[in-house]
Amino acid sequence: MNEKIPTIALVGRPNVGKSTLFNRLTGTRDALVADLPGLTRDRQYGFGSFENKAFIVVDTGGLMPESADPLAALAEEQAQIALQEADLVLFLVDGLQGRLGPDEAIAKQLRKLGKPLTLLVNKSEGQTKTAVAGDFYALGLGEPVPVSAQHGDGIAGLLRELLASYPEQAAPLPLDGVCVAIVGRPNVGKSTLVNRLLGEERVVAADMPGTTRDAIAVPFDYDGHRFTLIDTAGIRRRARVWEAVEKFSIVKTLEAIERAHVVVAVLDAQNDISEQDARLLGLVAQRGRAMIIAINKWDGLQSDEREQVRYQVSLKMPFLDYAPVRYISARHGTGVGELMGFVQDAYDATMREMPTPELNKILEKAVEQHQPPAVLGRRIKLRYAHQGGQNPPKIVVHGNQTEKLPEAYKRYLTNRFREAFKLVGVPLVLSFKTGDNPFKGRKNELTGRQIKKKRRLMARVKKR
Numbered sequence: 128m129n130e131k132i133p134t135i136a137l138v139g140r141p142n143v144g145k146s147t148l149f150n151r152l153t154g155t156r157d158a159l160v161a162d163l164p165g166l167t168r169d170r171q172y173g174f175g176s177f178e179n180k181a182f183i184v185v186d187t188g189g190l191m192p193e194s195a196d197p198l199a200a201l202a203e204e205q206a207q208i209a210l211q212e213a214d215l216v217l218f219l220v221d222g223l224q225g226r227l228g229p230d231e232a233i234a235k236q237l238r239k240l241g242k243p244l245t246l247l248v249n250k251s252e253g254q255t256k257t258a259v260a261g262d263f264y265a266l267g268l269g270e271p272v273p274v275s276a277q278h279g280d281g282i283a284g285l286l287r288e289l290l291a292s293y294p295e296q297a298a299p300l301p302l303d304g305v306c307v308a309i310v311g312r313p314n315v316g317k318s319t320l321v322n323r324l325l326g327e328e329r330v331v332a333a334d335m336p337g338t339t340r341d342a343i344a345v346p347f348d349y350d351g352h353r354f355t356l357i358d359t360a361g362i363r364r365r366a367r368v369w370e371a372v373e374k375f376s377i378v379k380t381l382e383a384i385e386r387a388h389v390v391v392a393v394l395d396a397q398n399d400i401s402e403q404d405a406r407l408l409g410l411v412a413q414r415g416r417a418m419i420i421a422i423n424k425w426d427g428l429q430s431d432e433r434e435q436v437r438y439q440v441s442l443k444m445p446f447l448d449y450a451p452v453r454y455i456s457a458r459h460g461t462g463v464g465e466l467m468g469f470v471q472d473a474y475d476a477t478m479r480e481m482p483t484p485e486l487n488k489i490l491e492k493a494v495e496q497h498q499p500p501a502v503l504g505r506r507i508k509l510r511y512a513h514q515g516g517q518n519p520p521k522i523v524v525h526g527n528q529t530e531k532l533p534e535a536y537k538r539y540l541t542n543r544f545r546e547a548f549k550l551v552g553v554p555l556v557l558s559f560k561t562g563d564n565p566f567k568g569r570k571n572e573l574t575g576r577q578i579k580k581k582r583r584l585m586a587r588v589k590k591r
Contacts, residue, residue, distance in 0.1 A: 136213035148276035304353030308387035415519035473552030529559035
């Protein structure tokens with residue numbers, strides 16, 4: 128069985144539905160997924176999951192092989208990079224327009240690729256397979272698969288077949304201990320931090336961006352605990368991504384985030400915290416990974432400069448209030464020892480067992496101190512809770528009308544559970560379920576006495 132996280136590339140000419148399929152596969156339309164910083168305008172990256180199987184999706188700009196437009200040439204270049212990164216390729220064509228010249232030109236390129244390829248006939252809703260797919264056999268890419276990216280028709284069966292040889296969960300790195308991914312922009316000091324922790328020049332560190340071009344896994348022991356550090360390549364702003372080998376490292380970084388127990392996000396205290404930093408950390412949060420924010424190059428800053436950095440962190444990343452912020456100097460070692468203590472705490476939190484009796488005691492006390500609001504005169508009731516998963520920790524709360532529970536009350540419960548179980552550095556997922564009404568759909572059968580009473584009442588109404 129294949130043990131790596133598969134990367135799926137979406138290619139095709141413009142307006143065949145690649146972005147729509149990208150959104151469906153990733154399960155979101157959030158700009159965080161659709162516009163990951165560090166990538167060129169025409170390549171988008173996102174995570175997807177189907178039947179507990181994780182994968183990475185790469186969307187590309189529309190291909191126009193015969194176009195002289197310089198923007199089309201740029202899209203062509205980016206699509207070629209995506210194809211090199213990919214394990215699986217989905218070639219989309221438009222079932223409403225039929226086979227066109229650009230489809231044939233793209234098919235000619237893809238036949239030389241030598242990678243698993245599936246031809247998808249999109250916009251096939253409401254049509255028979257014979258009618259919609261017949262025109263595309265001439266592309267010579269095997270059996271066309273009719274789908275509808277907009278409505279989801281055929282997507283489940285497609286993913287089930289594509290992911291059949293991959294494991295249900297992302298395979299851990301073949302090394303012992305806690306997997307810690309070090310992520311951040313280029314030249315923020317990731318490799319220097321790894322070398323400081325190891326006590327040796329294990330990975331190349333230089334005062335220039337882009338020195339690390341792959342994810343490097345290094346096992347080591349720290350304070351009696353076993354760790355695997357994953358030093359990742361920096362995700363650059365798109366204007367600075369030139370060499371194909373550096374572009375390939377982006378998938379490695381995303382894979383490292385997916386496989387890590389804890390992510391250490393390194394920021395540069397001597398440069399402004401950018402939107403790129405916030406979005407990268409947001410992607411880590413979206414994946415539910417425990418996280419420590421390390422503000423590097425803290426040494427040498429004046430007090431007013433340090434205050435400005437703290438303000439920037441609180442202003443631009445309020446959604447990461449659960450993540451501890453540590454101020455370090457990877458070059459001089461200041462704060463690095465304490466950093467690993469927080470990493471261990473975050474790992475313990477993300478893998479914590481939360482016994483059901485304790486969860487229910489906490490829920491009962493929280494409800495007693497602050498009742499859920501009433502909806503249309505009916506009080507929302509929360510009955511019991513149990514743990515639903517780890518990494519990140521998940522708590523399932525059962526009750527009635529839980530879908531009407533306000534976000535403010537959900538945050539209140541989250542904070543109570545987080546405080547009780549000391550969940551430091553890890554996002555807590557609360558899932559609410561409403562039990563089925565046992566009397567729903569059942570007709571209330573009247574007794575003979577009730578029927579007679581009803582008739583008397585109806586007779587009085589008619590007389591009036």
